[in-house]
Amino acid sequence: MKRCLILTALAGLLVAGASAPGVAALFQVEAGGVSIFTTQPVTMDGTVLVPLRQTLTQLGVTDLTFDPATSEVRFTARGQSVVMEVAASSAMVGGETVALAQPVQRFAGQIWVPAAFISQIFPDFNITQVRGFRFAPEVTPEITSPIPQTTGPSSVSFNGRTVTYSSPTWYMGNVLMVPVNETLEALGIAAPQFNPGDLQLSFIHEGSIVRMNAQSGFLHIGDQAFPMARPAVERDGILYAPASSMSHLIPGLTFSVPQG
CATH class of the missing domain: 3.30.457.10 (Copper amine oxidase-like, N-terminal domain)
Incomplete structure (x- = not known):
């Protein structure tokens, strides 16, 4: 059997x-x-x-x-x-x-x-x-109100390096969400383009397997799972994640929004 x-x-x-x-x-x-x-x-x-x-x-x-x-x-x-x-x-x-x-x-x-x-x-x-996500049977999440979403900046600075995006950024609450592939490329991290049908972006960084799953609030690096400020989200075929999550890949990395 x-x-x-x-x-x-x-x-x-x-x-x-x-x-x-x-x-x-x-x-x-x-x-x-x-x-x-x-x-x-x-x-x-x-x-x-x-x-x-x-x-x-x-x-x-x-x-x-x-x-x-x-x-x-x-x-x-x-x-x-x-x-x-x-x-x-x-x-x-x-x-x-x-x-x-x-x-x-x-x-x-x-x-x-x-x-x-x-x-x-x-x-x-x-x-x-298997496509799609499900809640664990014992969990009944309570949704009280939608998280506010507003348009984000067209460029973001990571440790002084300005990244200008061709895809829109946006805020989920007060968390800035950025296109993952564009951000990784700008930071010099090689990764394949996200395929919406896969639900997951996987790549190798400094000898470890990195996985980011759409709708997951964790970034997996090797056998460790790092919490993100908001879950990764797929929009119009593009995978988005909090800008702050990139610091898990590059320790000490910070970001800021250029003024003006």
């Missing part, structure tokens, strides 16, 4: 200025009765990546090897030899070339590959993204 594993991340939903715990279901994984992950998958440019060794171990693979000198990975899947290299956009499976939706990645001490590739070589493997 198959078991289904729902991978979840804690999301703090701020309602009318108060914090209410919630659960965001991100991925549903099935593999012939085997619970797959101890590490949450990540999304890169719309492609879900899974940790290779953890996944293969749960699927019964015992001969995976990695050569740091050549960045080559080898293992056997259902009788077929599989060879791939870090940063390569294809893999050799049984002597045939198989294209990958995203190149093989190495970060956070692990090798990551597209989940779709695992499904190709192990048909029982399936991963589905």
Whole structure:
């Protein structure tokens, strides 16, 4: 009998200025009765990546090897030899070339590959993204009145560096919300463009996996969760977060609104 594993991340939903715990279901994984992950998958440019060794171990693979000198990975899947290299956009499976939706990645001490590739070589493997958020059953949030929202400035200064936005900023109450991708780029932090269908922006910063979920009041960096002044919000396909939340990525970072 198959078991289904729902991978979840804690999301703090701020309602009318108060914090209410919630659960965001991100991925549903099935593999012939085997619970797959101890590490949450990540999304890169719309492609879900899974940790290779953890996944293969749960699927019964015992001969995976990695050569740091050549960045080559080898293992056997259902009788077929599989060879791939870090940063390569294809893999050799049984002597045939198989294209990958995203190149093989190495970060956070692990090798990551597209989940779709695992499904190709192990048909029982399936991963589905669950869209939408739900409150924990025991929580009944009380919404008293909407949080006021007003137009924000067209530019913001971070440690003296002025960022001029092409997308609008706005205030949620007294908290300035800024476009995440534009802000990260201006601060020199590489990240893929947010895909509204993913509900999550994932990227690597200084060796740690960073995750920001739409409607979540926490910024996840590695295995730590940092509270934000307001939840991240998707508007017109753009992910917004409090300007103050960037200080979790760059310690000591402050922001101000230029006068005039």
